[in-house]
Amino acid sequence: MLSLARGTVMRVVEKRSGMQIVELKMAEDGEVAQALSFSNEAYEAGEILIVNTTAVRLRLGTGGYHLVVSKAEECSERDVAPGMWGHVMKMRYAPWQLAVDTVEEQESPYHSLFVRDDLTLEGTPVIIGELHSLLPVVAAALRQNQPEAKVVYVMPDGASLPVAMSRHVHQCKSQGLLNAVVTTGHAWGGDREAVTIHSGLLAAKHVEKADVILCMLGPGVAGTGTPYAFSGVQLAEVVHAVSILNGVPFFLPRISFADPRLRHRGVSHHTMAILGRYVLRPVVLIMPKLGDDRDSMMAEQIQSLYEKSHVVVWGHSASEDRLSNLEQQYGMAFSSMGRSWQEDPVPFFTALLAADLTKKSFSFSWKSVSADSDCYASPNNLEALGLFLTRNEAQL
Template sequence: MLRMAVGMVSRVMEKRQGMQIIEVQLGEGEQKETAQAISFADESYEPGEMLILNTTAIRLKLGTGGFHLVVAKAGDHTERDLAQGNWGHVMKMRYAPWQLAVDTVEEQASPFHQLFLREDLSLEATPVIIGELHSLLPVVAAALKCHGKMGRIAYVMPDAASLPASMSRHVQQLKAKGMLDAVITTGHAWGGDREAVTIHSGLLAARHIEKADVILCMLGPGVAGTGTPYGFSGVQLSEVVHAVSVLGGIPYFLPRLSFADPRPRHRGVSHHTLAILGRYVLRPVLLLMPKTGGDREQLMRSQIASFQESNKHVVVWGECGSETRLADLEQEYGLPFASMGRGWREDPIPFLTAVLAADQAVLSLGYIKERINAGSDCSASPDMLAALGLYLTRNEGLL
């Protein structure tokens, strides 16, 4: 299904970097409707102009935020550049009507090309916090930045969900608040401060170009799911884990948790997390789990028991922070913390776990630095992760 329509501009409702929200009129007579459309083009719109709109998602009542998508101005045949670059010859969204050339960090004309010719390039034991839910990105970033000595934070956005980074209001807000230093869009995702062809080079760009001390890698907004352990956007995180591991980073996995989701498959530890870590990931991770006590913790422990029995992953259980801290972080961030339509007061566990992940990553930095200075192994090997997990467990509460 591909639904297209022509609509008339009423007004530009919002304009931010990389994106505009436009009020449009569609149809005639009794079929006339007022709707909103998103444009990613770098051009101006005036009331009365006619636009070609992709209406497919709204007609299917999908969760695109309630927007049509602007394809082009109807009847305007002037050739012009709507997404200007500097050296880019690499196409993203290849062979789609909106394919565009972007300035990738790796290509020959890039000022960083020589960097990516190095075969020994690594992440240098940089912590990478990996998670499925984009809604937890601001919680992790805000919790990281609240630590006074926290350095630079980069967000690497894969392409399993939203492709344009400008779709994320969180990215815009985090950068405006100084809680995020750089955004790198990888694969067919586009619109970051840096563009990369692969998740591997995107992670390396975060470390070596943006000088990130901690890297966040979570899917963009608009993930897809089918109620099966095979067809969901989060499967791509297995590729992220492998990339971090083989490139010499430290993979911290932020699980998808909930005790308010009405769907049994997402209660406690989501079947998405269990599928990713249980079947698809071939390298060990540091899995960060919250101590809740009672039946909830017992349920989560039983759900991940196979990981611990097989020693496939290093599980680090940490004390949950206070909800007061969540409230303070939310106030500092300036927008509500919400995930899957629920605020943190309705379902605090996923948000508290995101804070825990940030704290554990910060606590790790000193230990990793000591090992590097001592010439010890800092790869994401089972022994290194086990040693780091033991350090985190013994030093819990030091931050």
């Protein structure tokens, strides 16, 4: 299904970097609707736009927005997404394919950096997670813990493609919680563009000088109720890239005790499928201590992950006061899967714990366990790091 329609511009509701929200009167039924535009051009009242209405007609999670394709009456050739040197196409062979300025290509000022075959993440911690809604919580806690740290978000292409779709990215950058954004694969619109997740991670480290990298899917993930077909499967590739590139993979699990679906209760079947079946390298798995029978439930759920050499670090959950204060400072509500943190606090406590333990990991001496700086993510090294974090998790 690909549904297209015409709408007449009534007004521009909102305009921010990389995106506009346009209010339209639809030609077919006269209804008033809103559409997202990622084009760098102005819209005037009375202009007619062609919009993609597919997701709204299917009642999918786009926030109720149509998507602008183009102006219906504009026939002259124009560049609505200008660049500098880019020849790499994203969204290839789709009607909205565009050339972007990738960091790796020959005309890029960073090309010589990516020619090197010895480039690594040099032990940089990478927090990997499925839920985009937890991005601001992690970023806010990292900034609280380490005000001077450079935090870079690397967005894969397993969910939304234009990064401007994310209000959280826009708010995090305006609040100074993120220093830069790198979009990878077919995702686009970041401060830096990269062809692969591997070069995107390296760009975060060597171009943007990241101290901590966040790699979470964008908004708009897909799921089918199966362990094979959900957007989070892409995180296995992210784990492998971080490990192979000599980073330290911290995995933020999907946990909920308010989700009515049994497969997502406690530790989600998504997390179990990713770490239990698809990931071939160990991670540091962050698990919250809740102080009640939910702890034993989660411990039983993840028991099989120890056989995969994953290093599980349990930590005390944060206070509700801290989460509330961070939310107030952030300026937007913390919510996930349609639930506020008050309704389902555990995902947010886990996100805070990930930020806290990442901060604590900077005190770990890698030389105490290995003189080899090329194996940060080896099972032995991660096990030693996990033991260090477990002994010190109560201290920030």
